[in-house]
Amino acid sequence: MADCIFCKIAAGEIPSTKVYEDETVLAFKDLDPQAPTHVLIIPKEHIASAADISTENSAVVAHIFEVAAKLSRELELDNGFRIVNNCGEDGMQSVQHLHFHMLGGKKMGWPPYAEEK
Numbered sequence: 147m148a149d150c151i152f153c154k155i156a157a158g159e160i161p162s163t164k165v166y167e168d169e170t171v172l173a174f175k176d177l178d179p180q181a182p183t184h185v186l187i188i189p190k191e192h193i194a195s196a197a198d199i200s201t202e203n204s205a206v207v208a209h210i211f212e213v214a215a216k217l218s219r220e221l222e223l224d225n226g227f228r229i230v231n232n233c234g235e236d237g238m239q240s241v242q243h244l245h246f247h248m249l250g251g252k253k254m255g256w257p258p259y260a261e262e263k
């Protein structure tokens with residue numbers, strides 16, 4: 147997608163601090179980290195959000211979780227981590243290219259939402 151910032155990062159047109167890359171997936175450090183370790187894992191293919199995952203494109207999502215498990219060892223998140231996907235307006239998704247936040251290095255709060263139900 148021509149005007150998608152994460153497509154541009156995947157294509158190397160916008161710089162990022164990469165922590166993992168293969169043919170279908172890229173992981174890089176979040177610009178605005180919310181934990182000592184905060185990595186974004188994205189498919190290189192443009193998928194707008196979790197609401198657009200289908201039988202045709204879901205294999206990359208399984209691969210993203212394999213990559214997350216590998217990264218958890220490399221990034222020494224032995225005590226655990228959290229994977230977050232924000233989807234759509236109510237989910238507070240700000241970049242319209244599917245991405246999974248991988249957060250670790252501290253004890254997380256729960257529940258994750260700040261507003262009243």
Ligand code: DGP
Pocket residue numbers: 151160162163174175176177178186231232238239240241242
């Ligand atoms: P979300 O709210 O779930 O759509 O999260 C988008 C995340 O993307 C947010 O934590 C900040 C991060 N981000 C936005 N633009 C850039 C960028 O150009 N580079 C990097 N590394 N991260 C970005």
